[in-house]
Amino acid sequence: MKLLVAISVLVLVLAAHSNAEEEATVEQRFVQFQQQMQTLTDDIAEKTKTALEQFHTSDFAVKTKNFFTEQFEKLKVKMEETFPPQN
Structure with missing residues (x-):
């Protein structure tokens, strides 16, 4: 009977010891x-960069940029006609 109890206690101690080693320490959890x-954050940064590059080269962005460039040039010409440079 004593041998059975001793073996049971030994098995419990080994089981408790092996479970204790599997748990991560606080430092390991933080790491x-x-x-x-x-x-x-690397994944989010990469996806954001890709999305911005796709938007920048999209048809909508290119057409919008060209539209504003044309409007600015028209405004510039109109301003030069209305207020000629005085030399």
Whole structure:
């Protein structure tokens, strides 16, 4: 009977010891959290950069830029006609 109890206690101690080693320390958890946040921010930054590049080269952006350039040139010509430079 004593041998059975001793073996049971030994098994429980080994089980408790092996479970204790599997748990991460607070420092390890912070390092893992930092790595996850770094991965997340890198992913968001890359997706944002890609989206902005696609928007910048999109048909809408190009046409809008050309429209405003044409309007500015027309306004510039009109201003020069209305207020000629005085030399």
